[in-house]
Amino acid sequence: xxxxxxxxxxxxxxxxxxxxxxxxxxxxxxxxxxxxxxxxxxxxxxxxxxxxxxxxxxxxxxxxxxxxxxxxxxxxxxxxxxxxxxxxxxxxxxxxxxxxxxxxxxxxxxxxxxxxxxxxxxxxxxxxxxxxxxxxxxxxxxxxxxxxxxxxxxxxxxxxxxxxxxxxxxxxxxxxxxxxxxxxxxxxxxxxxxxxxxxxxxxxxxxxxxxxxxxxxxxxxxxxxxxxxxxxxxxxxxxxxxxxxxxxxxxxxxxxxxxxxxxxxxxxxxxxxxxxxxxxxxxxxxxxxxxxxxxxxxxxxxxxxxxxxxxxxxxxxxxxxxxxxxxxxxxxxxxxxxxxx
Amino acid sequence: xxxxxxxxxxxxxxxxxxxxxxxxxxxxxxxxxxxxxxxxxxxxxxxxxxxxxxxxxxxxxxxxxxxxxxxxxxxxxxxxxxxxxxxxxxxxxxxxxxxxxxxxxxxxxxxxxxxxxxxxxxxxxxxxxxxxxxxxxxxxxxxxxxxxxxxxxxxxxxxxxxxxxxxxxxxxxxxxxxxxxxxxxxxxxxxxxxxxxxxxxxxxxxxxxxxxxxxxxxxxxxxxxxxxxxxxxxxxxxxxxxxxxxxxxxxxxxxxxxxxxxxxxxxxxxxxxxxxxxxxxxxxxxxxxxxxxxxxxxxxxxxxxxxxxxxxxxxxxxxxxxxxxxxxxxxxxxxxxxxxx
Numbered sequence: 001x002x003x004x005x006x007x008x009x010x011x012x013x014x015x016x017x018x019x020x021x022x023x024x025x026x027x028x029x030x031x032x033x034x035x036x037x038x039x040x041x042x043x044x045x046x047x048x049x050x051x052x053x054x055x056x057x058x059x060x061x062x063x064x065x066x067x068x069x070x071x072x073x074x075x076x077x078x079x080x081x082x083x084x085x086x087x088x089x090x091x092x093x094x095x096x097x098x099x100x101x102x103x104x105x106x107x108x109x110x111x112x113x114x115x116x117x118x119x120x121x122x123x124x125x126x127x128x129x130x131x132x133x134x135x136x137x138x139x140x141x142x143x144x145x146x147x148x149x150x151x152x153x154x155x156x157x158x159x160x161x162x163x164x165x166x167x168x169x170x171x172x173x174x175x176x177x178x179x180x181x182x183x184x185x186x187x188x189x190x191x192x193x194x195x196x197x198x199x200x201x202x203x204x205x206x207x208x209x210x211x212x213x214x215x216x217x218x219x220x221x222x223x224x225x226x227x228x229x230x231x232x233x234x235x236x237x238x239x240x241x242x243x244x245x246x247x248x249x250x251x252x253x254x255x256x257x258x259x260x261x262x263x264x265x266x267x268x269x270x271x272x273x274x275x276x277x278x279x280x281x282x283x284x285x286x287x288x289x290x291x292x293x294x295x296x297x298x299x300x301x302x303x304x305x306x307x308x309x310x311x312x313x314x315x316x317x318x319x320x321x322x323x324x325x326x327x328x329x330x331x332x333x334x335x336x337x338x339x340x341x
Numbered sequence: 342x343x344x345x346x347x348x349x350x351x352x353x354x355x356x357x358x359x360x361x362x363x364x365x366x367x368x369x370x371x372x373x374x375x376x377x378x379x380x381x382x383x384x385x386x387x388x389x390x391x392x393x394x395x396x397x398x399x400x401x402x403x404x405x406x407x408x409x410x411x412x413x414x415x416x417x418x419x420x421x422x423x424x425x426x427x428x429x430x431x432x433x434x435x436x437x438x439x440x441x442x443x444x445x446x447x448x449x450x451x452x453x454x455x456x457x458x459x460x461x462x463x464x465x466x467x468x469x470x471x472x473x474x475x476x477x478x479x480x481x482x483x484x485x486x487x488x489x490x491x492x493x494x495x496x497x498x499x500x501x502x503x504x505x506x507x508x509x510x511x512x513x514x515x516x517x518x519x520x521x522x523x524x525x526x527x528x529x530x531x532x533x534x535x536x537x538x539x540x541x542x543x544x545x546x547x548x549x550x551x552x553x554x555x556x557x558x559x560x561x562x563x564x565x566x567x568x569x570x571x572x573x574x575x576x577x578x579x580x581x582x583x584x585x586x587x588x589x590x591x592x593x594x595x596x597x598x599x600x601x602x603x604x605x606x607x608x609x610x611x612x613x614x615x616x617x618x619x620x621x622x623x624x625x626x627x628x629x630x631x632x633x634x635x636x637x638x639x640x641x642x643x644x645x646x647x648x649x650x651x652x653x654x655x656x657x658x659x660x661x662x663x664x665x666x667x668x669x670x671x672x673x674x675x676x677x678x679x680x681x682x
Contacts, residue, residue: 028478030497038657069420070623072413079410079437086436091455094435095427096420114432137369156371227627256627263629282411283624286568286597288604316379 010039061091062309063116067103067123068225069096073252073279073298074122077144080302081120088310090117099225104128108135118309127193128152139312139319143305144296146321149193158312158319160304162278164195167294167326168202171276172248174292174328176210179337180246180274183207184218184237186258187250188225199250199278217241222254230254234261245273245337252279252293259287259333270335280329289332297324348380402432403650404457406448408464409566410437414593414620414639415463418485421643422461429651431458440566445469449476459650462486468534469493480653480660484646485637487662490534499653499660501645503619505536508635508667509543512617513589515633515669517551520678521587521615524548525559525578527599528591529566540591540619558582563595571595575602586614586678593620593634600628600674611676621670630673638665 004022008015013032020028021036028036062085066074078094085092093114097106103124111119119140127149133140139158146159175183185203188196200219207214220237222229230249237244238261249255255277259269267273269289277284280295304322311317345363349356354373361369362377369377403426407415419435426433434455438447444465452460460481468490474481480499487500516524526544529537541560548555561578563570571590578585579602590596596618600610608614610630618625621636645663652658 033478034657070416072416072624075411075413075416078435082435082437091434093432094423096423137374227623231627253624256624260627260629260631282568283413283594283597286572286601288601288629290601316375 006043007036007039010043011035060089061093061114061116062306063093063095063107063110063114063119065103065107065110065119065121065124066094066096067101067121068099071123071225071251071253072281072283073296074144075281076298077122077302080299081122081143081306084303084306088306088314090306090310099123104132104135107140108137111136111138118313120305120309125194126150126198128157130156133157139309141305141309144301145195148198154321155319158305158308158321160301160308160322160324162296162326163323164198164278165202165205167278168199168248168250169206170202170326171278171294172203172206173210174334175246175248175274175276176206176212178246178274178334181210181212181337182215182218182241182244183212183246183248184220184241184244185248185250186220186230186234186254187222189221189223190219196250203248218244220247225251225253227253227257230257231261234258235265238262238265238267246334247273247275249275249277252277252281252284252291255291255293255333256284256287259291263288269333271338274335274337275333278326280326285329285331287333292331292334293329294326295329296326300324347384348377351380351384352376401430402434402455402457403647404434404436404448404451404455404460406444406451406460406462406465407435407437408442408444408462409440412464412566412592412594413622413624414637415485416622417639418463418643421640422463422484422647425644425647429647429655431647431651440464445473445476448481449478452477452479459654461646461650466535467491467539469498471497474498480650482646482650485642486536489539495662496660499646499649499662501642501649501663501665503637503667504664505539505619506543506546508619509540509589509591510547511543511667512619512635513544513547514551515675516587516589516615516617517547517553519587519615519675522551522553522678523556523559523582523585524553524587524589525561525582525585526589526591527561527571527575527595528563530562530564531560537591544589559585561588566592566594568594568598571598572602575599576606579603579606579608587675588614588616590616590618593618593622593625593632596632596634596674597625597628600632604629610674612679615676615678616674619667621667626670626672628674633672633675634670635667636670637667641665 004018008018018036021033082092095110103121107119118138120143122143129151142159146161190200220233222233247258255275258275262273276292278294280293284291308320345359349359359377362374423433436451444462448460459479461484463484470492483500487502531541561574563574588599590599596616599616603614617633619635621634625632649661
């Protein structure tokens with residue numbers, strides 16, 4: 001096996017120069033660096049790692065699996081998680097997967113390939129079994145969701161999220177309090193055993209408590225979290241159900257698509273139709289009118305996820321579950337229902 | 342120094358069990374895992390890393406420094422870079438910094454602390470000196486921008502971007518071709534020696550070629566890349582300059598804020614005012630009307646950035662510079678200027 005001396009003589013440079021290159025010191029010219037690295041590669045050099053060197057390796061790594069990376073709701077949570085990892089001397093290894101991918105398989109693979117100490121899942125299923133998550137083999141946190149439909153022992157995992165059902169109840173009730181009774185819900189799927197189903201249940205409970213019968217024709221499933229699908233579903237709703245006066249959208253990006261669909265159908269918001277959602281991302285301040293939304297504390301959510309994971313990793317603290325509350329961001333998309341004239 | 346046997350006897354488990362825990366194998370109970378890891382920590386165990394183990398370490402890492410992580414334009418580029426790294430057996434280490442931070446200092450620090458092989462900068466200054474970037478000590482790629490105002494030798498770095506000036510010229514010319522002469526530009530700063538200045542120059546050239554004198558009162562600088570600042574600047578423009586009939590926004594998120602400001606000022610788009618931008622993110626499809634935009638090839642941009650960096654790292658290929666073109670995404674925010682009646 002080649003040594004650092006072999007590389008030095010092969011390149012006709014000093015051993016100290018080779019050392020500087022291999023230790024990523026900046027004071028080496030680009031051409032020398034290139035020559036040394038190529039020689040190290042050609043000679044099959046493998047670093048004889050001492051304990052001191054090993055301490056410099058990024059082994060204190062936490063994985064972050066983001067399911068649905070196009071979702072702007074996640075952007076500031078990711079930034080917050082990264083900053084919080086940094087502050088606690090952990091590296092964050094990011095892995096973004098489509099909403100259609102399986103975060104359990106992907107997370108387990110990431111832990112193995114990157115030798116991670118812990119895992120944060122940003123977005124995922126709500127119905128894990130013990131077998132599902134045993135593959136991780138490291139402590140993990142469900143961020144922005146929790147295991148409401150699953151079979152996990154709360155002592156075996158951590159979570160940080162809002163209470164989806166409670167917040168959906170609040171959003172729906174705000175529409176009811178404004179006189180609405182023909183209230184549609186816009187969501188991925190009412191039976192996904194995930195975020196959508198939780199929020200659907202809150203919507204149903206709010207209607208039931210107000211004595212408003214559930215109207216299946218107002219349950220608008222997109223079977224997809226894309227804005228385009230939401231736009232098309234609301235366009236169809238406008239055509240089929242002229243009696244609808246309000247929409248509760250399960251997420252801001254769906255509400256933004258709903259606003260667009262209502263505008264394009266010639267409706268005025270909120271005079272003809274009210275729209276409310278849960279998330280409260282910065283972008284939805286700039287819809288016309290500004291989207292009325294229950295805002296999730298995105299930065300705090302990221303901070304808490306790292307905090308409780310690092311407590312488990314560094315101090316063998318027990319797993320914990322944090323429920324955060326939303327705050328109402330006032331906007332212009334909710335109005336009193338118009339009385340028929 | 343403690344050995345794996347010390348840990349086994351301390352915990353009263355088999356050596357093979359300790360090995361499984363330390364190698365992140367899944368078939369160990371959570372309680373045993375916790376006990377072993379705590380013992381390893383308490384006994385100051387340091388792994389005796391063999392070459393085989395080392396090969397499993399995530400040392401083949403590329404850093405990605407994202408300046409302005411709240412910018413949704415970057416979202417799909419980040420996803421594309423991550424997928425491309427993965428496909429080429431590199432890990433991506435993400436570091437997000439605010440637009441006000443210095444990507445050179447942050448990037449150099451990241452290379453050192455994570456022992457990175459290479460660096461991709463997503464967003465940054467256009468005026469690096471040789472001294473600036475020598476601190477990196479590894480090959481790097483400017484992604485979504487290049488060193489137009491700087492002093493770097495093109496052989497010393499790589500870049501993937503559109504030609505900002507050319508694309509800004511096209512956007513401005515499209516407004517001119519629709520009869521507009523009172524065309525505002527909405528941008529961070531006209532003299533930032535960065536993306537804004539490049540796009541400002543394209544705007545100026547298009548006006549000059551059409552014989553339209555530059556009107557300083559229509560140069561709307563926000564001195565900030567926040568949507569709120571853009572909204573406030575356009576609100577002021579509407580009040581001060583009722584003669585303006587079109588706005589070229591340097592980015593989609595600024596255009597979205599401009600649309601909101603125009604709506605709130607009681608104007609109709611595009612009848613009263615036309616708006617065009619460069620970026621073409623998914624969200625701006627859902628403004629009312631859909632934002633007319635020159636779309637950057639975001640996925641391709643991320644792929645190319647990784648491709649040229651890995652060629653340098655793996656095959657000692659020379660640095661390269663890739664210029665990509667935008668495509669016009671048709672929308673409803675550009676109309677012919679109304680003739681005075």
